[in-house]
Amino acid sequence: MTRPLLLSPDRLFSSDPDQRSIARALYAEIATLPIVSPHGHTDPRWFATNAPWTDATSLLLAPDHYLYRMLYSQGIDLDRLGVPSRDGTPNTDPREAWRTLASHYHLFRGTPSQRWLDHVFAEVFGFDVAFDASTSDLFFDRIAELLAGDAFRPRALFERFGIEFLATTEGADDPLEAHHAIRASGWQGRVVTTYRPDGVIDVEHEAFRPTMERFAALTGEDVWTWSGYLAAHRARRAAFRAAGATATDHGHPTARTADLDPGAAAALFERVIAPNPTPADAELFRAQMLTEMARMSIDDGMVMQIHPGSVRNHNARLFGTHGRDRGADIPGRADFVNGLRPMLDRVGNDPNLTIILFTLDESTYARELAPLAGHYPCLRLGPAWWFHDSPEGMRRFREMTTETAGFYNTVGFNDDTRAFLSIPARHDVARRVDCAFLARLVAEHRLADWEAAELAHELTVGLVRRAYRL
Amino acid sequence: MTRPLLLSPDRLFSSDPDQRSIARALYAEIATLPIVSPHGHTDPRWFATNAPWTDATSLLLAPDHYLYRMLYSQGIDLDRLGVPSRDGTPNTDPREAWRTLASHYHLFRGTPSQRWLDHVFAEVFGFDVAFDASTSDLFFDRIAELLAGDAFRPRALFERFGIEFLATTEGADDPLEAHHAIRASGWQGRVVTTYRPDGVIDVEHEAFRPTMERFAALTGEDVWTWSGYLAAHRARRAAFRAAGATATDHGHPTARTADLDPGAAAALFERVIAPNPTPADAELFRAQMLTEMARMSIDDGMVMQIHPGSVRNHNARLFGTHGRDRGADIPGRADFVNGLRPMLDRVGNDPNLTIILFTLDESTYARELAPLAGHYPCLRLGPAWWFHDSPEGMRRFREMTTETAGFYNTVGFNDDTRAFLSIPARHDVARRVDCAFLARLVAEHRLADWEAAELAHELTVGLVRRAYRL
Amino acid sequence: MTRPLLLSPDRLFSSDPDQRSIARALYAEIATLPIVSPHGHTDPRWFATNAPWTDATSLLLAPDHYLYRMLYSQGIDLDRLGVPSRDGTPNTDPREAWRTLASHYHLFRGTPSQRWLDHVFAEVFGFDVAFDASTSDLFFDRIAELLAGDAFRPRALFERFGIEFLATTEGADDPLEAHHAIRASGWQGRVVTTYRPDGVIDVEHEAFRPTMERFAALTGEDVWTWSGYLAAHRARRAAFRAAGATATDHGHPTARTADLDPGAAAALFERVIAPNPTPADAELFRAQMLTEMARMSIDDGMVMQIHPGSVRNHNARLFGTHGRDRGADIPGRADFVNGLRPMLDRVGNDPNLTIILFTLDESTYARELAPLAGHYPCLRLGPAWWFHDSPEGMRRFREMTTETAGFYNTVGFNDDTRAFLSIPARHDVARRVDCAFLARLVAEHRLADWEAAELAHELTVGLVRRAYRL
Incomplete structure (x- = not known):
């Protein structure tokens, strides 16, 4: 028996009549605002070739x-x-x-x-x-x-979806050819890259050495020395900036940071590029590089995104047969309070720096992330991420962060997706869940209706445009 | 003043009229389905003697x-x-x-x-x-x-309660006399045992040695050698299978597993049966035995249940005067992501194995358990357990696991109780809370009514029958 | 454009009509009950001088x-x-x-x-x-x-606010002059002190030595010997008792406790008062002192409050410029189950002792705190604290503790504030959120209306008066 496919106009709103009618009114004002997608993994070649x-x-x-x-x-x-x-x-x-x-x-x-x-x-x-x-x-x-x-075709859908801004993610070794092709084509869609240097920072990645070789080739730097390595980062960041990037992205196993003095950092670099670095050194190097990246962000204005806490390739057999990113990454516990401290000691009070934090460990929302973001000028909270990019996940995010960090230390929604066709669906879910949350606050007399209307607009386009400096 | 005792027909449903009426309709269809109780601690002698x-x-x-x-x-x-x-x-x-x-x-x-x-x-x-x-x-x-x-009397209540299946739990040293007597009596009630070998696996248990002696006597194996010890487990598992068992149960302090090579496992066994094993060896042995039990489950088809994370006998004085299981077990933090990895590396991709995980640490629901069960073919999530076998606990379980693991990686309810008379009460609470949860999804247009009706049936009897291979 | 400032009489109640009307009725009965504020940080000089x-x-x-x-x-x-x-x-x-x-x-x-x-x-x-x-x-x-x-003026507002009892917090080195002045003035407002000895227990506090010198001067004891140090605590506790105190307060970095034998405790004391004690010794000393304080509480009847888990002065630069308590304290993870065990082994079964636990780590509510308080006679749960003193924080507290610890192992609300004018606001929020929670239980037929009415009274004044022995 064939059943109808219906999308209720009230989906994801509370069934309480008061809350539902408030949510409807809030949503009506923001439903058709443009999509700003500052973090995702779509393939830029789609828009370059439009095949x-x-x-x-x-x-x-x-x-x-x-x-x-x-x-x-x-x-x-x-x-x-x-x-x-x-x-x-x-x-x-x-x-x-x-x-x-x-x-x-x-x-x-x-x-x-x-x-x-x-x-x-x-x-x-x-x-x-x-x-x-x-x-x-x-x-x-x-x-x-x-x-x-x-x-x-990709460009037609991009326009039909009302996308104002779409960021993809490329490694430090990516020549950005697709992005150059998009620009060269004269098409007006704003598709830009994001600098994701994990492949040249995580010395435990199985492709570290070939990635470093491409990093060297693209920059002409001697990336096997500490000063050349840092210079290569600066060069690539500049190239990404020139290609439209406004942000960097860092997906580390933990939130650990370090702030070594230059001599110790150089010595650490020597150790980790030698064969078989210790896991402790590999972790310390990733930690140190977050602080180095933060310092470069102060210089070049790139917004920094940190996505820690995924235990990658948990399923050894599947990794053997299918490689990375096959659904076998499992979240672990995160410690932002101690982990971020060295970096924050260095850069945390700089109001010109923006660091956006994401987590897979929801127990850190109220305990760590909201208190940190509600204090440090550089910190903002990214939206509910990955496994938590869901109605219940978004609701928990708002319930557990708002009272301490407020709405204005958050940055709106991002879809984080490689599934281009689902981008409107994902943003629609986020808009509805945010309106439902605001509607509850209004219905419980915790927020005025006009405040909720302003906030709905901010959560949809205002905060993201400002946080990502668009 | 004497007050009336009233059980509202709408108890545990939302007071929202939409949700309530949906919940009522869902519940009406499943309220009188038989009780399947695949995990509990009732005394089989009740049903053997019917005293x-x-x-x-x-x-x-x-x-x-x-x-x-x-x-x-x-x-x-x-x-x-x-x-x-x-x-x-x-x-x-x-x-x-x-x-x-x-x-x-x-x-x-x-x-x-x-x-x-x-x-x-x-x-x-x-x-x-x-x-x-x-x-x-x-x-x-x-x-x-x-x-x-x-x-x-016990059998009359069993029948009045509409119990289709009731599992008790016995140790590896239990001769299963009560279960044999139930069978021999000709009574048709399906009461079966579950293999719980903790007493011969936890070398730190105060009764380890006498339990091992009974384990030896029952099997005729030399349980003080590694090969004899494993053979004794196989023998008892076969005896439990013959007595109707479809599952094993493992209540360890942590979720740690290990996968040592045979020589290292045998050497570890020698160390832990010697006087005064180290706590680290005792923990490693429990870890290794989970993997051994998983391997035997692949051979004999028994479903494996793991209940980790209780700090037993927290109150030293009470343990001194009253012994175990006197309300002084307190949950601790659990780490499934790292803990289970060695075992999953060995058996995690086997679709013929079923391992059901329980937790007392709700912070692992969304962070660890749902992502693990939403990936590994062998894993399923047991219901909210012990301190969380409660309306709010069940609601949090569904809210924090469904979006990542779905409903079909869960296994329905179990009552885990020694309080026989409360079994219908406990299953009724679970059915009501599940219907209330499904009703919210329907009322918020996140699920169609016919999907919810199918799911209510699955959560009540379908999933549990399949997961426990009844 | 000027907007009206309106406080809805239904604020913080559910928008569900059933729940709202029940909450209104519950609230009406307790809205004007006196304020009992057993834990806070107002300045007693306000009431001494009434300036x-x-x-x-x-x-x-x-x-x-x-x-x-x-x-x-x-x-x-x-x-x-x-x-x-x-x-x-x-x-x-x-x-x-x-x-x-x-x-x-x-x-x-x-x-x-x-x-x-x-x-x-x-x-x-x-x-x-x-x-x-x-x-x-x-x-x-x-x-x-x-x-x-x-x-x-302070006293006029105190009376207008209907405050029945207000506790402030003073260090072990405080001469309590303001409290003596309040008493001497003949004013009838009940403002009492609380014994907070952290400044002479935390040897890592930058003011430890001068605080110890004042501690010595006030007591005449040789506080640099273990026996003199303990005698000084006893003397100050007696002085605080005489000034009206019924409770002590302990704000430690962790929930760790210890129960050393007297010789080891004395040796530890020698090590930590020597220059540059190790962090491990400093932590062990704080741990040991919680048990010492608990023992003294058994002797003198003072209720003990433990507030662990804040990482103080997280922002190094701000600490340098502005010192302590400037909004840069960030919660960390807490471990009550292992941390409290040594102290509970010593005093946990004493029904004459009351220890009230607070947390900033909500993941411990259901996992650790409710199970502990639902077993140990000495333990009670303080209300949602600091970052969690908020509508969502209070709701989570009730949802995650009630089913295991019940209502009667909690102690009502406290405002923990130095913002005197906000005391009625804070208590009003707590009363409303508690009534909303009770209303949900009634509307879902999980509690009778008369039970909820009794509980609303208990949560407002009954439990706090008994827990703090007022």
């Missing part, structure tokens, strides 16, 4: 670790889903992979993945029937048909 | 650590409550002990104990007045009278 | 770290706000400082600071227009005018 996507599986399933990790957790092999392994993309029929998703779509009940996909199906592709085993082929065929048309 | 219980104190108060720990916290000596000590059961008048509970019943306001007891009083015994000092004797006398009748 | 306050900035802004930490986090220098530094009070025009607060008042949206200030403006000073840049001078002038009148 059409081909099918639902390669566009929506195979690259989305939210989807295939859930299916894997229920015993479905990644090969059946078309997920690339170290041996390349498996020879899986995309239609069959799509059917596997469809017949297991119930697994996503109550998860943001279902919210996002249903939004994509209804709003982007115009489906009015629910996705399940009985409609799988209908969806597959219609999506392929639509993707072949000009209206579904 | 009547005698009085309210020995049935409801003296064995219930939820009740007497609260009374103890307010200065009431355990002797006054009839709680057994190392010297035996105190010579306390059961009627006086019951009066002590009655006159302090206000202490339980807002706790699940009050919910459960009121349900037992109203639904099992048919009281229509509230329990307090003025009705204490009325309750005591009427309960004694009812217990003397055939309708309140 | 008028002068202006809004020095009364409401410059001493309130909740306010200036938020402004500082947005780049506003503390000098602009009149906050004293190590060089003394800055030469800032109070009217200009007040204007700075007014023009940034939006930063406090959603924070308790705005709730409290608006209450002070409306209820204490009678304003009916909102505070913002356009009304800043109006507020400044009118407040100055009112403060000059007799009705706004």
Whole structure:
């Protein structure tokens, strides 16, 4: 039996009539504001080439670790889903992979993945029937048909989605060719890069040495000396700035920072580039580099984003067969209070520096992050991230940070996604959840209606534009 | 003044009219489904002998650590409550002990104990007045009278409660006589055992050596050699399987696991059975044994339950006078992400293995457990446990796990209780709280009504039957 | 445009009509009960001299770290706000400082600071227009005018606020002159001291030695010997008791306790009073002193309050310029389960001892504090504290502690404030949030209406009077 696909206009609002009507009014004022996406992982080549996507599986399933990790957790092999392994993309029929998703779509009940996909199906592709085993082929065929048309090319969708700003993320060794091509094309969409130097900072990364070689080649610096290494960072940061970047991004295992004197830092550098550095030195070097990056941010004005706390590649066998970023990164505990202290001792009182903190450890929201951001001039809180980029996760973020850090030490929403078609869905969820939160405060007489209206605008576009210096 | 005892048909549902009416409809469909109780601590001798219980104190108060720990916290000596000590059961008048509970019943306001007891009083015994000092004797006398009748014998209540499956828990040294007697009696109630080998794995347990001696006697193996010890586990697991067991249970201080090579494991075994093993070796041995048990589960198909994180016998003086399990176990922090890794490296991708995880550290729900269960094929999440087996605890469990792990990586409810009469009360609370949670998702347009109806059925009987392989 | 300042009579109640009407009825019965404030930091000289306050900035802004930490986090220098530094009070025009607060008042949206200030403006000073840049001078002038009148002197406000009991906090080296003056004045307001000996227990405090010298001078004891040091504590405790104190207060970095034998304790004392004690010894000494203080509490009946877990002076530069207590204390993780164990082994089962625990680490509420308080006779839970003294913080406290510890192992609200004018505001928030929580339990049929009414009274005055032995 085919069921209808309906997106209620009241979705994610409280069912309490008072709160719902306030939320509706707040949302009506901000629903169509432009999308500002200052942090994400879309592929800039899409916008450089504007080539059409081909099918639902390669566009929506195979690259989305939210989807295939859930299916894997229920015993479905990644090969059946078309997920690339170290041996390349498996020879899986995309239609069959799509059917596997469809017949297991119930697994996503109550998860943001279902919210996002249903939004994509209804709003982007115009489906009015629910996705399940009985409609799988209908969806597959219609999506392929639509993707072949000009209206579904990357730039067209970018414009249709009302995106004002979209940041991608590139490594320090990336020549930024796609971004240069976007600029050279004359297209007016504002797609910019973000400087993510983890690959030349994490000496434990399996590709550290080849990445460093490309870093050297791009800059002409002797990156195997401490001074040359720092100069190479400065050079690449300048190149990224020139390509439009306003921010850097740092995804470290922990929030640890260090502030060594120059001699000790140089000696540490020597040790970590030698073969087989100790884990303690590798960690200390990552810690030191956060402070170095903060110092460079004071010089060049780049906003610094720190995303700590993911235990990468937790599943050893899967890492062996499929490599990184295959849904096997698991959060660990974070310690921002002690971890950030050395860096904050150095730069924490500089009002010209902005450091945006993200966490996967929600126990730090009220205990550590809100008190830190409610004191240090340089600190701001990024939105609920990754596993917490969800209605309940966003609600907990607001409930646990607002009373200590306020709204104005936060930076609005970012989608952090490589799933381009879901960007409007994700921003819509965030806007609705924020309006629902504000509506509760108004209905409980903790905020005036006009304050909530101002805040809804700030949370949607104001704070993000200011925090990321757009 | 005597007050009425009323159980509202809407208890535990939201007071929001939309949510309440949805919850009512969901609950109506699952309220009378059979009870599946795959994890608990009732005494199998009750069902083997079918002897009547005698009085309210020995049935409801003296064995219930939820009740007497609260009374103890307010200065009431355990002797006054009839709680057994190392010297035996105190010579306390059961009627006086019951009066002590009655006159302090206000202490339980807002706790699940009050919910459960009121349900037992109203639904099992048919009281229509509230329990307090003025009705204490009325309750005591009427309960004694009812217990003397055939309708309140263990098997009659088992049938009246609609229990489809009830698992008890026995140690590796238990001869399973009660379970054999149940089978031999021809009674059709399905009461089975669960293999709980902690007593022969925790070398720091004060009864380790005599337990090992019984383990040896039952199996005929030389349990003081590593190979004999493992063979004895296999033998007992087979015996438990033959007696109906589908699961094992492991209550360790931490979630640490290890995966030593056979030689190192054998050497470790030698060290821990020698006098005065180090705490580090004792912990490492418990860690190694989880992996050994997981390997045996792959062989024999038993589902593995891990309940880590309780600091046992926190109150040294009480342990001295009253021994274990007297309400003085306090949760500590848990680390599943690093702790489980060695075992998961070994068995985590096996879709034929099921490991059910429980926690007392709710900060791990969203940070660790949901991400782990939302990835590894072998992992499932047990329900909110022990101190969190409560309306708020269950709500937090759903709010913090569903968006990442979904509903289908959970396993329904279990009551974990030795309080047999409260089993329907506990399952009723869980069903109501789950329906209330689903109703909120429907009312906020995050789930379709038909999806919620399917899920209510799954959370009540479907998931538990599949997870425990019934 | 001037906006009205309105305090809704339904503020902080749920917008659900059922819950709201129950909350209204509960609140109506307790709204005007006297204020019992057993823990705070008001200045006793106010009540000794009864001298008028002068202006809004020095009364409401410059001493309130909740306010200036938020402004500082947005780049506003503390000098602009009149906050004293190590060089003394800055030469800032109070009217200009007040204007700075007014023009940034939006930063406090959603924070308790705005709730409290608006209450002070409306209820204490009678304003009916909102505070913002356009009304800043109006507020400044009118407040100055009112403060000059007799009705706004400290004792008059104390009486107007309906304060039944107000505890201040003084160090072990305080001669208690202000408290003696209050008594000698014949004024009937009950303002008493609390014994806070941190300054002579924390050997890492920069003022340890001069504080010890005053401690010696006041007691005539040789405080540089272990026996003299303990005798000095006993002498000062007796003096505080004589001045009305019923409680002690201990603000340690961690919850660690120790129970050394007398010889080891004496040796430790020798080590920590010698120059440059190790951090480990300093920590061990603080740990040992909690047990010593608990023992003295058994002797003299003083209730013991432990407030652990704040990382003090996190901002090194600000500590250098402005010293302690300038909004740069950040919570860290706490471990009560292992930390308190040595002390509890010694005194935990004594029903005549009361130890009230506070935390800044909410992850310990359900995991550690509620289980501990729900078992040990000596333990009670203090209310949501500091960063968590807020509507959401209080709600989480009740949701995470009630089901395990009940209501009766908590001690009512305390305001913990140096902002005297906000005391009624703070107690009103607590009463409203508690009534809202109870109303939810009633509306969800988890508590009878008459039970909720009894509990509302207990949470407002009953529990605090008994816990603090008033």
